[in-house]
Amino acid sequence: MPANHTYRMPDTIPGVQAVTSNSMDRQDNSDTASAEDHRVLLASNICKSYSIGGEPRRVLDDVDFHTYAGEMVFLCGPSGSGKSTLLSIMGCLLECDSGEVWISNRRVDQLSVAERTRVRRQNIGFVFQRFQLIRGLNAEDNVAVPLTLQGVSLNDARERSGDLLSRVGLGLHRKQQPNAMSPGQCQRVALARALITAPRLLLADEPTAALDGKSGGEVMELLAELVADTGSATVVVTHDPRILGYADRVCEIENGQFK
Amino acid sequence: MLWNIALRTLLSDRGKLLAGLVGVIFSVVLVNIQGGLFFGLIHKASLLVDHSNADIWVGHRGMHNVDFPHHIPEHWIHRVRSIPGVAQAEPMRIHFSEMSLPNGDFEGVMVVGLKEGTNLGRAYEIAEGPEDGLSYTDGVVVDQCDDQKLEYPKIGETREIGGSRVRVAAKCYGVLSFLVTPYVFTTYDRVIDITDGDPSMASYFLVRVAPGIDREAVCEEIRGRLEDVTAMTSEDYAATSVRFWMTRTGIGLSFGAATALGLLVGLVMVGQTLYAMVLDRISEFATLKAMGATEREILLLLTAQSALVAVVGICIGLILTFVIKAIVSTPRAAIDIPLLLYFTSAALVLSICLLASALPYLRVRSVDPHTVLQG
Numbered sequence: 001m002p003a004n005h006t007y008r009m010p011d012t013i014p015g016v017q018a019v020t021s022n023s024m025d026r027q028d029n030s031d032t033a034s035a036e037d038h039r040v041l042l043a044s045n046i047c048k049s050y051s052i053g054g055e056p057r058r059v060l061d062d063v064d065f066h067t068y069a070g071e072m073v074f075l076c077g078p079s080g081s082g083k084s085t086l087l088s089i090m091g092c093l094l095e096c097d098s099g100e101v102w103i104s105n106r107r108v109d110q111l112s113v114a115e116r117t118r119v120r121r122q123n124i125g126f127v128f129q130r131f132q133l134i135r136g137l138n139a140e141d142n143v144a145v146p147l148t149l150q151g152v153s154l155n156d157a158r159e160r161s162g163d164l165l166s167r168v169g170l171g172l173h174r175k176q177q178p179n180a181m182s183p184g185q186c187q188r189v190a191l192a193r194a195l196i197t198a199p200r201l202l203l204a205d206e207p208t209a210a211l212d213g214k215s216g217g218e219v220m221e222l223l224a225e226l227v228a229d230t231g232s233a234t235v236v237v238t239h240d241p242r243i244l245g246y247a248d249r250v251c252e253i254e255n256g257q258f259k
Numbered sequence: 260m261l262w263n264i265a266l267r268t269l270l271s272d273r274g275k276l277l278a279g280l281v282g283v284i285f286s287v288v289l290v291n292i293q294g295g296l297f298f299g300l301i302h303k304a305s306l307l308v309d310h311s312n313a314d315i316w317v318g319h320r321g322m323h324n325v326d327f328p329h330h331i332p333e334h335w336i337h338r339v340r341s342i343p344g345v346a347q348a349e350p351m352r353i354h355f356s357e358m359s360l361p362n363g364d365f366e367g368v369m370v371v372g373l374k375e376g377t378n379l380g381r382a383y384e385i386a387e388g389p390e391d392g393l394s395y396t397d398g399v400v401v402d403q404c405d406d407q408k409l410e411y412p413k414i415g416e417t418r419e420i421g422g423s424r425v426r427v428a429a430k431c432y433g434v435l436s437f438l439v440t441p442y443v444f445t446t447y448d449r450v451i452d453i454t455d456g457d458p459s460m461a462s463y464f465l466v467r468v469a470p471g472i473d474r475e476a477v478c479e480e481i482r483g484r485l486e487d488v489t490a491m492t493s494e495d496y497a498a499t500s501v502r503f504w505m506t507r508t509g510i511g512l513s514f515g516a517a518t519a520l521g522l523l524v525g526l527v528m529v530g531q532t533l534y535a536m537v538l539d540r541i542s543e544f545a546t547l548k549a550m551g552a553t554e555r556e557i558l559l560l561l562t563a564q565s566a567l568v569a570v571v572g573i574c575i576g577l578i579l580t581f582v583i584k585a586i587v588s589t590p591r592a593a594i595d596i597p598l599l600l601y602f603t604s605a606a607l608v609l610s611i612c613l614l615a616s617a618l619p620y621l622r623v624r625s626v627d628p629h630t631v632l633q634g
């Protein structure tokens with residue numbers, strides 16, 4: 001399996017917009033190191049506790065994490081070790097108790113709810129275990145949603161979404177409803193939805209857990225291909241040992257800390 | 260896109276959409292039919308006035324209901340006629356009496372006496388029988404809608420009112436009083452024969468003013484010249500008669516309460532439908548939030564959905580109202596829906612539906628995408 005996904009400009013995927021180094025929302029605090037330039041995500045000293053039954057329980061304990069553009073990092077670890085929690089914190093869905101989160105050199109952990117929503121919209125794609133496609137919208141419209149949230153007109157968004165669906169092998173299914181598609185097809189639609197805006201950061205929580213081995217492999221294959229084109233920094237949470245071969249780097253987390 | 264999502268997700272939840280629509284339709288129909296029945300009923304309180312062809316009604320000071328006159332001396336009419344601007348003034352009489360029925364029972368009737376040769380006070384059109392029915396010496400006109408109460412009198416049939424013989428000369432249609440008492444129309448003089456009333460008294464003077472004359476000013480003048488009388492424009496007296504029943508019976512309140520209940524049911528059904536839809540899709544809303552949909556966009560989406568349900572439901576409801584009105588409305592149970600009521604009910608139901616989207620919105624607002632997306 002190819003493990004050499006390096007950043008390259010997206011010139012091959014129809015329907016996916018280009019990521020340019022000077023595009024939106026970037027606050028350039030670093031001016032020198034080129035590694036830092038390509039560092040899409042930086043999380044440092046992250047702590048997070050949940051109160052369970054009135055008592056605080058530490059789920060993440062001083063975690064540091066980073067990824068670069070075009071890199072695919074796997075987060076592994078036993079159930080309850082805090083993988084999803086870390087992913088949510090990196091994805092601006094959850095606030096950490098202490099520590100810093102930077103996305104594209106912009107500090108995001110202290111932003112207001114509205115600003116973090118904007119950061120997600122502009123920079124982050126999500127893939128979920130259960131696809132979370134919107135019932136009632138066909139494949140094409142589901143994929144078009146993130147684009148339209150960014151202000152692209154529905155017609156343009158549909159066109160690009162149709163192109164991308166062809167790219168993921170669902171060209172003939174673009175008008176199909178999610179409930180008429182197989183789980184593997186649904187996850188491919190979800191992948192297309194997550195990547196249609198060519199986000200800097202792609203966060204996937206157990207993207208293959210609901211799929212059989214074969215479609216899981218297909219989905220990962222596709223994911224690797226697509227992020228190679230978009231240059232998204234990708235973090236995949238997984239339990240699935242069969243897909244570890246797709247990782248550039250594997251981080252193991254246990255009891256809220258990296259091993 | 261928001262519209263697209265709103266519409267498609269609505270359409271994909273057919274069952275719930277239907278429930279919501281039924282709620283809206285129910286509300287609209289109920290409000291309009293209730294309101295229509297109310298206006299239909301209350302309208303009867305002023306029917307004699309509305310169709311009297313008169314500009315001004317003159318009656319005893321403190322007159323408050325067309326059906327309950329307090330009589331005034333007939334000769335005062337000359338003073339009314341002498342007022343500049345008065346083109347025509349005729350007296351009329353309204354007396355209560357009883358009609359004997361073929362089965363030996365009695366039915367209370369309001370005997371309305373009108374001057375011959377004028378249309379002042381003539382609130383009816385002949386629907387059955389000769390136009391000049393009242394020219395028979397004992398002729399009266401009754402209403403077809405009162406047939407049941409009066410035991411189906413036939414044209415030419417003789418009856419007794421207040422012990423005097425009368426002949427049903429013709430019938431009109433749809434001139435009913437707010438009371439259950441049927442109107443019996445006859446001539447001004449015959450009322451006295453029938454009811455043993457005081458021939459020197461009249462119940463009202465009906466006045467027609469000359470073209471271009473200010474009716475208010477004439478009323479003022481009449482009140483000034485005749486101490487014990489009141490003069491009102493027809494509109495005012497109609498409103499006064501309506502107000503009498505409104506305030507004395509509280510029907511406004513009871514109809515209003517039923518209407519409010521209809522709106523409430525609509526509100527609950529629409530709110531509950533949208534809420535159920537949202538609960539069903541809570542993880543999808545969480546996904547939208549994760550993808551960067553703002554609170555405002557989600558509120559807009561939900562509002563768009565309730566607006567869609569509302570508009571479609573209101574249209575169907577209004578059409579249904581038309582149909583029901585056409586089928587069910589009769590003079591006895593008139594459904595009289597003013598245009599304004601259609602608009603008001605539509606606006607009211609629409610705002611209530613928009614209000615109903617607040618509940619699901621609050622639910623979605625409290626959704627934390629992190630927790631929902633985990634499992």
Ligand SMILES: Nc1ncnc2c1ncn2[C@@H]1O[C@H](COP(=O)(O)OP(=O)(O)OP(=O)(O)O)[C@@H](O)[C@H]1O
Pocket residue numbers: 050051052059077078079080081082083084085086630633
């Ligand atoms: N919203 C929450 N409230 C309270 N406790 C939570 C919440 N979310 C997660 N937890 C707890 O935090 C711990 C870590 O949860 P997390 O979902 O991050 O683990 P995970 O590594 O993703 O596990 P899995 O592999 O089962 O998905 C678990 O013990 C979980 O019970």
Ligand SMILES: [Mg+2]
Pocket residue numbers: 083084085205633
């Ligand atoms: Mg998890």
